[in-house]
Amino acid sequence: MDITLVEETPFRFRIERQVPMRVPGVVFATRELLPQAAGDKALEQVVNVATLPGIVRASYAMPDVHWGYGFPIGGVAATDMDAGGVISPGGVGFDISCGVRLLAAGIDRGPLAPRMRRLMDILGDTVPRGLGPGGLWKLSGRSQLGELMVSGAAYAVEHGRGVPRDLERCEDRGTLPGADPSQVGQRAVDRGLRQVGSLGSANHFLEVQAVDRVYDEPTATAFGLHTGQVCVMIHCGSRGLGHQVCSDHVHAMDQSLRSFGIELPDRQLACAPAVSTPGSAYLGAMAAAANYGRANRQLLTEAARHAFTVVAGAGLDLVYDVSHNMAKIETHDVDGVRRRLCVHRKGATRALPPGHPDLPDDLAEVGQPVLVPGTMGTASYVMAGVVGNAAFWSAAHGAGRVWSRHQALRRVRGEQLHEELESHGIAVRPKSWRALAEEAPDAYKDVDAVAVATEGAGLARLVARLVPLGVVKG
DNA sequence: ATGTTC
Numbered sequence: 349m350d351i352t353l354v355e356e357t358p359f360r361f362r363i364e365r366q367v368p369m370r371v372p373g374v375v376f377a378t379r380e381l382l383p384q385a386a387g388d389k390a391l392e393q394v395v396n397v398a399t400l401p402g403i404v405r406a407s408y409a410m411p412d413v414h415w416g417y418g419f420p421i422g423g424v425a426a427t428d429m430d431a432g433g434v435i436s437p438g439g440v441g442f443d444i445s446c447g448v449r450l451l452a453a454g455i456d457r458g459p460l461a462p463r464m465r466r467l468m469d470i471l472g473d474t475v476p477r478g479l480g481p482g483g484l485w486k487l488s489g490r491s492q493l494g495e496l497m498v499s500g501a502a503y504a505v506e507h508g509r510g511v512p513r514d515l516e517r518c519e520d521r522g523t524l525p526g527a528d529p530s531q532v533g534q535r536a537v538d539r540g541l542r543q544v545g546s547l548g549s550a551n552h553f554l555e556v557q558a559v560d561r562v563y564d565e566p567t568a569t570a571f572g573l574h575t576g577q578v579c580v581m582i583h584c585g586s587r588g589l590g591h592q593v594c595s596d597h598v599h600a601m602d603q604s605l606r607s608f609g610i611e612l613p614d615r616q617l618a619c620a621p622a623v624s625t626p627g628s629a630y631l632g633a634m635a636a637a638a639n640y641g642r643a644n645r646q647l648l649t650e651a652a653r654h655a656f657t658v659v660a661g662a663g664l665d666l667v668y669d670v671s672h673n674m675a676k677i678e679t680h681d682v683d684g685v686r687r688r689l690c691v692h693r694k695g696a697t698r699a700l701p702p703g704h705p706d707l708p709d710d711l712a713e714v715g716q717p718v719l720v721p722g723t724m725g726t727a728s729y730v731m732a733g734v735v736g737n738a739a740f741w742s743a744a745h746g747a748g749r750v751w752s753r754h755q756a757l758r759r760v761r762g763e764q765l766h767e768e769l770e771s772h773g774i775a776v777r778p779k780s781w782r783a784l785a786e787e788a789p790d791a792y793k794d795v796d797a798v799a800v801a802t803e804g805a806g807l808a809r810l811v812a813r814l815v816p817l818g819v820v821k822g
Numbered sequence: 823a824t825g826t827t828c
Contacts, residue, residue, distance in 0.1 A: 417823090443823040480825050539825075550823060591824045673823085753826090782826095 402433025412748030446585030484545025500639030528632025
């Protein structure tokens with residue numbers, strides 16, 4: 349497919365609407381960050397998404413955009429719930445509610461340095477990770493899992509896994525409303541029962557980091573961050589449960605497409621009107637899986653707190669927890685009219701501006717923390733939501749792949765990468781050499797460039813840069 | 823992303 353990009357600003361490109369697109373495509377990126385790898389069909393996917401029934405304004409891509417299942421990763425699309433707008437599982441992603449949580453430690457990097465090895469050893473021994481079963485919390489059965497899926501991180505806190513303040517710093521206070529566990533199939537339940545409190549594999553990690561640089565002192569202070577401070581960043585999702593929910597509902601929606609008269613350029617965009625039986629079934633299951641992912645991050649937080657208490661007598665305060673694979677029902681102005689939209693963010697972080705009523709009181713003046721993890725061995729960024737965000741309050745979610753996993757395996761050896769990271773002073777506790785090689789820093793875009801482009805595009809602003817001290821990988 | 827191909 350031949351796609352013409354019109355450069356509107358150094359940080360914004362436009363794909364003009366042409367049949368069968370319903371809206372234009374808008375790509376927030378620099379020329380250097382545009383998908384260029386051979387075979388990367390991300391821009392074609394931006395165009396495909398623009399054909400979806402009920403889509404409003406534009407099909408958006410964030411600076412870390414790359415090829416995904418149906419929708420690009422780094423894609424944002426909003427559909428009008430009350431005008432036949434669709435919900436598509438491919439617009440959320442297989443890892444429903446995959447997201448990031450940042451914790452601020454009560455210790456700086458200097459005092460922690462002599463105890464770093466022991467800290468990493470304890471984290472390496474206590475954080476369940478890798479493929480397959482194994483989690484910190486053994487659930488009694490479907491009924492307990494059902495309660496967890498209804499309440500999310502709040503369920504974990506109510507059961508002693510965390511403190512009430514944690515919930516104040518979780519998106520939606522840790523509970524996405526509307527969860528319907530009855531729409532989560534038996535296979536998903538069976539997989540989920542054995543994985544609550546586990547990191548998973550691939551790009552998921554638990555990292556010990558230090559604040560390397562502060563760009564905005566007052567906002568960093570409001571977030572509880574200062575230069576030299578140690579942090580913990582947790583990146584994980586809803587494991588096999590979310591994956592199974594996505595598979596099951598993609599299949600169901602593929603079957604129901606004809607009954608709604610929906611024609612798609614790619615079957616991976618399988619969808620249904622958000623207001624329909626299959627649409628609400630998926631939304632209920634998605635919310636259940638989202639809450640599972642949030643409870644998962646809450647449990648891993650407790651493992652990190654245990655290690656920090658034992659080794660350093662230091663606490664970990666939650667800065668923020670935000671999902672970057674979600675569809676949410678939100679009200680936005682579209683051409684001057686308030687509309688109820690289904691906002692798909694797939695590999696895109698919600699970024700509420702200052703003054704938004706959904707922010708906790710103590711963050712109302714500075715905006716939502718926007719967490720942008722880098723890849724292994726590189727920096728991560730803390731940004732903040734801004735007024736004027738043109739993509740339904742959305743921003744980048746990470747570095748974004750440029751090599752496929754297969755390409756990475758051909759070019760990188762896990763053992764060698766491990767040695768390189770350790771020689772740079774980064775302690776690594778991997779589960780498998782293969783997973784390590786797949787996540788090589790060279791397989792990703794430059795996260796520093798992604799953060800700069802995110803700010804340049806007016807999606808969020810820089811607050812702090814974090815560098816890795818130690819990483820626990822699946 | 824993923825009991826790494828129903």
